[in-house]
Amino acid sequence: MLGENHSIHHEFPDFHQKIDELANADPAFKALILEHDKLDKQIRGLEMRESPISDPEMERLKQDRIRLKDEVYHRLSHH
Template structure:
């Protein structure tokens, strides 16, 4: 769906405590999460405003978002194992 919220907290509500903890204690995680949130917002805005962007460009942005989400989720899972 266009304009759907893909924030990490929304995508993984069962891991909110870990996400919050990592965001406050892990500088690298916090930096990537901030970039992820910014990219997610950019994609939503482009979709909702029907901005002039090619399908290939929006696909590239969404691919970046997926890769960032995977990396963040991996860090969350590692933190929960420890």
């Protein structure tokens, strides 16, 4: 679905408290979340405005977002 919110808090509703605790305790984890959410906002903006971007470039952005989400989940599940 175009323009759907994929922010970390939205993607992991059961981990809200843990996300906040880790973000406050670990600057690298906080940076990872911020990078993911910034990329998600960029993707949603491109989708909603139908900005000119090639399909391969959009796929690359989405793959980067998935990679970041996977890394966040990995850190959440191992803490």
